[in-house]
Every structure is written in C-alpha cells, then in structure tokens.
Amino acid sequence: MILSIRDLYVNYGKLEVLKGVSLEVEEGKISLLLGANGSGKSTMLKTISGLISPVGGSIWFEDRRIDKLPTVDRLRAGLAHMPEGKRLFTEMSVKENLLIGAYSRKDKKEIDKSIETMYELFPILRERQKERSDKMSGGEQQMLAFARALMIKPKLLLMDEPAQGLSPVLVSQVADTVTKIAKTGTTILIVEHNLRLGLSIADTVFVLENGKIAFQAKSTDLSQIEYAKKIYLGG
Numbered sequence: 001m002i003l004s005i006r007d008l009y010v011n012y013g014k015l016e017v018l019k020g021v022s023l024e025v026e027e028g029k030i031s032l033l034l035g036a037n038g039s040g041k042s043t044m045l046k047t048i049s050g051l052i053s054p055v056g057g058s059i060w061f062e063d064r065r066i067d068k069l070p071t072v073d074r075l076r077a078g079l080a081h082m083p084e085g086k087r088l089f090t091e092m093s094v095k096e097n098l099l100i101g102a103y104s105r106k107d108k109k110e111i112d113k114s115i116e117t118m119y120e121l122f123p124i125l126r127e128r129q130k131e132r133s134d135k136m137s138g139g140e141q142q143m144l145a146f147a148r149a150l151m152i153k154p155k156l157l158l159m160d161e162p163a164q165g166l167s168p169v170l171v172s173q174v175a176d177t178v179t180k181i182a183k184t185g186t187t188i189l190i191v192e193h194n195l196r197l198g199l200s201i202a203d204t205v206f207v208l209e210n211g212k213i214a215f216q217a218k219s220t221d222l223s224q225i226e227y228a229k230k231i232y233l234g235g
C-alpha cells in the first residue's frame with residue numbers, strides 16, 4: 001500500500017470531524033472518496049498533505065510515518081495535493097504557473113523535460129504558455145491545475161473535486177485526464193461529488209460517514225456499489 005491511514009482523528013476546536021478513519025490506498029490505482037457535504041473529505045486530504053494536524057492516529061506513506069512532517073517534506077517525498085478550486089496564480093503566465101509547481105525541484109534540465117511532458121499531455125498549455133492563466137477558459141485552467149500538480153512528479157496525487165464548476169463536456173474531459181494521469185503511474189486519491197464521473201474512473205470506492213469509513217468496495221463489485229448507492233448516496 002502506498003498510503004495507509006490508521007485510526008485518524010481530526011478536530012476543529014470542539015467540532016470532531018474525523019473519528020477514527022482507517023483506509024489503505026493501493027499503489028497505481030484510483031481511489032474515490034465519497035461522502036455528504038461537510039462529512040470531512042477535504043479535511044482528510046488536508047490532513048494527509050499536512051495542512052491540518054490530526055489529534056490522533058497515524059499516516060504512512062510508502063511505509064514511512066509522515067503525519068508529523070511539514071507539508072514541504074511530504075511534497076518532496078512525492079505527495080501532491082490539488083485543493084478545492086483551481087488556486088492558480090492568475091497574474092502569472094501558464095509557463096510560470098508550471099515552474100512554480102516545480103519549486104521543490106532544482107535540476108533545470110529535468111524541470112524543462114517535465115514542462116515538455118506537460119505540453120505533450122496538455123497541448124493547449126503549449127499554445128498558451130506565455131498567456132496569463134486567467135485568460136484561459138475554466139476547462140483550460142483546470143488542465144493547468146493538473147499539470148502544475150504533476151510538475152513535482154508525485155507518486156500520489158490527492159485531488160479535491162477537480163470537476164467542480166465545469167460543464168458536462170469538460171467533466172468528461174476531466175475523467176479522461178485523471179485516467180491518463182493514473183496510466184503514467186501516479187496513484188490517485190480523488191474526492192468527487194459527481195458520482196457517475198467518480199465511479200467511471202475509480203478502482204476502489206470509500207464512503208465517509210459520521211467521521212469514519214462506513215463503506216468500501218472495489219468499483220467492479222457492482223452489487224456492493226448498488227448497495228452503497230442506496231444506503232449512503234441517496235439512490
């Protein structure tokens with residue numbers, strides 16, 4: 001397992017959000033985290049990347065305990081986080097945004113190679129490399145957000161609702177992109193509200209409820225997925 005979460009507890013003051021979450025993310029696979037609004041999905045990703053400290057439990061990345069490491073050390077170890085919203089540097093160009101994504105890396109030649117890889121993966125970014133990122137459409141900006149996150153060559157990429165606010169056509173484009181990224185060998189843990197999108201790409205599905213993982217199944221186990229839809233996902 002590339003990531004193991006064991007009995008994780010997270011509070012905001014008196015509010016207890018995660019109350020003993022345990023889950024295992026399999027290397028090279030896409031894991032989907034579902035749950036109602038406010039159930040703690042974003043909190044969980046933030047805790048994995050180090051933006052929030054847990055009050056109990058442990059997080060293991062490639063068999064190394066990381067829950068006390070600063071975010072930048074987790075990044076260097078290969079753990080990247082695409083937060084909710086695109087969070088691009090809107091006044092900077094497309095290329096500058098990509099370079100910022102590589103800030104924890106030093107070798108210029110290798111960075112140039114990664115930029116070239118991103119241009120191959122997302123040709124629109126090559127065309128627009130000198131333009132300000134806020135001049136691009138929502139879907140193009142989302143491509144840039146993906147590419148920026150990939151610039152550190154993460155082993156594990158945490159994605160928080162990457163299709164949020166996009167039109168149906170772009171949602172299916174995001175699905176293709178996530179699958180493409182997984183095929184390059186990057187493991188993915190994705191939070192996604194769009195059930196159809198989520199189930200169409202995921203290998204494993206987790207449902208967070210009342211601060212715990214209430215359900216988990218392989219996405220190929222259709223009877224389990226149907227059951228989860230009825231019990232946890234409103235139909």
Ligand SMILES: Nc1ncnc2c1ncn2[C@@H]1O[C@H](COP(=O)(O)OP(=O)(O)OP(=O)(O)O)[C@@H](O)[C@H]1O
Pocket residue numbers: 012015017035036037038039040041042043044
């Ligand atoms: N910084 C914060 N301070 C206090 N409470 C917070 C903070 N961030 C989140 N919360 C609360 O913690 C709970 C979990 O929030 P979180 O954002 O993790 O939910 P979520 O599952 O991502 O929801 P959504 O599907 O709406 O994105 C919610 O009740 C939320 O109001």
Ligand SMILES: [Mg+2]
Pocket residue numbers: 041042043084160
């Ligand atoms: Mg959220």
